[in-house]
Amino acid sequence: MQLCANKLDKKDFFGKSDPFLVFYRSNEDGTFTICHKTEVVKNTLNPVWQPFSIPVRALCNGDYDRTVKIDVYDWDRDGSHDFIGEFTTSYRELSKAQNQFTVYEVLNPRKKCKKKKYLNSGTVTLLSFSVDSEFTFVDYIKGGTQLNFTVAIDFTASNGNPLQPTSLHYMSPYQLSAYAMALKAVGEIIQDYDSDKLFPAYGFGAKLPPEGRISHQFPLNNNDEDPNCAGIEGVLESYFQSLRTVQLYGPTYFAPVINQVARTAAKISDGSQYYVLLIITDGVISDMTQTKEAIVSASSLPMSIIIVGVGPAMFEAMEELDGDDVRVSSRGRFAERDIVQFVPFRDYVDRSGNQVLSMARLAKDVLAEIPEQLLSYMRTRDIQPRPSPTANSSPTPAPQ
Numbered sequence: 290m291q292l293c294a295n296k297l298d299k300k301d302f303f304g305k306s307d308p309f310l311v312f313y314r315s316n317e318d319g320t321f322t323i324c325h326k327t328e329v330v331k332n333t334l335n336p337v338w339q340p341f342s343i344p345v346r347a348l349c350n351g352d353y354d355r356t357v358k359i360d361v362y363d364w365d366r367d368g369s370h371d372f373i374g375e376f377t378t379s380y381r382e383l384s385k386a387q388n389q390f391t392v393y394e395v396l397n398p399r400k401k402c403k404k405k406k407y408l409n410s411g412t413v414t415l416l417s418f419s420v421d422s423e424f425t426f427v428d429y430i431k432g433g434t435q436l437n438f439t440v441a442i443d444f445t446a447s448n449g450n451p452l453q454p455t456s457l458h459y460m461s462p463y464q465l466s467a468y469a470m471a472l473k474a475v476g477e478i479i480q481d482y483d484s485d486k487l488f489p490a491y492g493f494g495a496k497l498p499p500e501g502r503i504s505h506q507f508p509l510n511n512n513d514e515d516p517n518c519a520g521i522e523g524v525l526e527s528y529f530q531s532l533r534t535v536q537l538y539g540p541t542y543f544a545p546v547i548n549q550v551a552r553t554a555a556k557i558s559d560g561s562q563y564y565v566l567l568i569i570t571d572g573v574i575s576d577m578t579q580t581k582e583a584i585v586s587a588s589s590l591p592m593s594i595i596i597v598g599v600g601p602a603m604f605e606a607m608e609e610l611d612g613d614d615v616r617v618s619s620r621g622r623f624a625e626r627d628i629v630q631f632v633p634f635r636d637y638v639d640r641s642g643n644q645v646l647s648m649a650r651l652a653k654d655v656l657a658e659i660p661e662q663l664l665s666y667m668r669t670r671d672i673q674p675r676p677s678p679t680a681n682s683s684p685t686p687a688p689q
Contacts, residue, residue, distance in 0.1 A: 290383065290418040291340040292327075297395065297411035299334060300363035300371040307364040308336045308373065310413070314348060315356040324348055329364040340417065345380065353381040361395050361413065373397065374410035383418050391415040424674050426660035429667060432674035435562050436482035436659075437553075440524055441546040442468060442509070443570035444531070445494035445539040448600070451532045457571055457600045458532055464644060467599035467634050469525060471569050474648035475595065475655050476521035479565060487517040490524045491546050495535040505542040506549055507535070540575035543568060547583040547594065554590040560672035563663050564592040572602035581619040584610060588617075588624035593662045595655050596631040607631040626665050630658045 292310065300306045309329045313321035324347045330336035349355040357378050363371040374395035382391075394409040401407050449456030457467055465473065480486055493505040508516035509527035511534075518524040547566065554564040574580065584594065596611075598604045610617060611631040617624045637651040667673075 290343075291338065291416040292413055293335070293337040293416055294361065294395070294411055294413045295335050297334045297336070297361065298363075298373050298397070300373065304332045305334050306371075306373065307331045308333070309362055309364055309370075310338065311360045311362065312343070312348070313358040313360070314350065315358065321358055334411065337416075345420065349380040353384075354379050357383070359393075359413070361411070374400075376413065383415065384420060386415050386418055424664070424667070426663060428674040429560070429663065430482060431677040433678065434560060434663075434674070435484060436479060437562055437564045438476065438479045438483055438488050439546075439550050439564065439566045440472060440476070440488060440490040440509075441506070441543075441566060441568045442472070442490070442492050442528060442531075443494060443541060443568075444492045444535060444537050445541045445571070445573070446537045447539065447541075447573050448537060448571050451537070458537070460529060460532065468569050469528070470644060470648055471597040471599060471634055471651060472524060472528065472567070473521060474652040475567055475597070476524060478652050478656060480521055486520045488521070488524055489516040490518045490527055491516060491549070492528075492531055492535065493543075493546055494537070494539050494541050495531075496538045497535055501536070503538055505545040507531075541570065541573050542576045542579070543570075543574060544576050544579035544583040547580065547587060551583065551587040551590055551592060554587070554592040558591065558670065560591070560667055560670070560674075562591060563666070564590070565595065565659060566592065567595045567597065569597045569599060570607075571600040572598045572604045572607055574606045577606060578619070580610065581617055584612075584617050584629060585619045585622050585624045588626045588628050591663075591666050592628060593659055594629045595659075596629065597651070597655065598631065598633045599635075601635070604631070604633055607633075626662065626669070627658075628662055630655065630662075 294308060297306055297308055307329050310327040311323060312325040314324045315321055325343050327338040330338060348357060357380065358375060360375045361373040363373055365371065374397040376393040376395055378393065393413045395411045395413055397410045400410065448458050451458040451460060453459060459466055490509040491506045492509055495504060495507065497504050497507055509531045510516060510518055518527050550564055550566045596607050598607050608631060610629050612624060612627045612629055616627065632655050634651065637647050639646040
């Protein structure tokens with residue numbers, strides 16, 4: 290909304306006034322809570338304040354008829370601001386004024402009592418008022434947006450021989466490897482947002498039988514035509530099978546698999562699909578320049594990248610790709626959105642050896658940024674959620 294005032298009382302001895310507005314929401318017990326202050330407009334009795342936004346929740350807590358009190362003050366450097374006057378309104382009254390100016394009289398109760406001919410201490414006019422809906426991640430999921438989950442696993446030699454207990458890929462009969470734990474932790478949650486439960490799963494950095502060709506995006510199920518695995522259990526099964534057949538090699542290239550998912554994501558831009566790529570790696574990256582280029586290109590697509598670092602390596606390169614502190618750039622071009630979330634697996638390992646707890650902690654942090662990343666894509670493309678298919682049918686009880 291935007292407001293202006295006219296002929297406010299003069300409060301300063303040498304100048305006019307330095308007016309600002311304070312908005313209060315009324316509470317159930319009759320008290321008032323400050324919910325917004327405008328900026329100060331210096332030395333005028335006819336200020337025009339800048340437009341501002343405020344959540345409807347903050348203004349009236351969902352009660353459209355709740356009193357909103359607005360005080361007008363003259364700013365003083367020492368903090369003893371002079372009260373000019375006040376007026377009341379409500380969210381409902383404000384919203385009715387969307388197509389017309391509404392003028393409020395600013396009244397000072399003390400002046401009104403003292404002066405018989407007192408009219409007001411000026412007026413405040415509502416110049417504009419509009420309401421925008423802010424959609425949530427759940428609104429898009431209810432409207433049918435699907436999360437498409439793709440997995441990419443690091444099969445480079447730096448992970449160690451899978452037959453040795455020191456390997457990050459070691460298949461112990463007693464517990465899951467760090468790779469399998471990370472995959473299971475993230476996958477078991479994200480699969481609930483994907484209706485077909487079919488997940489493309491790739492490996493990178495291995496020599497493939499029979500001729501020993503090095504590949505940076507081979508399907509774990511060994512099916513070039515259809516890399517989909519059925520559910521997270523299917524992904525794990527294909528991953529274990531690949532460990533038995535391929536030779537861990539190198540180097541570590543991220544760009545091929547990022548570009549692979551990006552090509553798929555580029556085909557659908559209507560908000561019905563959102564792609565999440567999970568890369569699990571021991572952290573030594575060989576194609577940093579190409580990976581940055583791939584991330585910058587993918588940042589304009591409905592896509593997020595989760596990188597889980599396993600093992601003891603220093604992960605400076607992964608932190609750089611995360612882009613939380615400095616947005617990823619390539620050849621002078623910056624990523625349109627922050628789409629990468631990096632977490633080091635070792636930070637989530639429970640010291641008592643409780644794998645379930647480790648996986649729960651990891652999943653919580655790994656998936657924390659996905660909703661906001663999805664929303665940022667939808668906002669920049671002005672895509673609204675579709676109406677929920679169940680909106681017209683009988684409501685389904687919420688899960689306990």
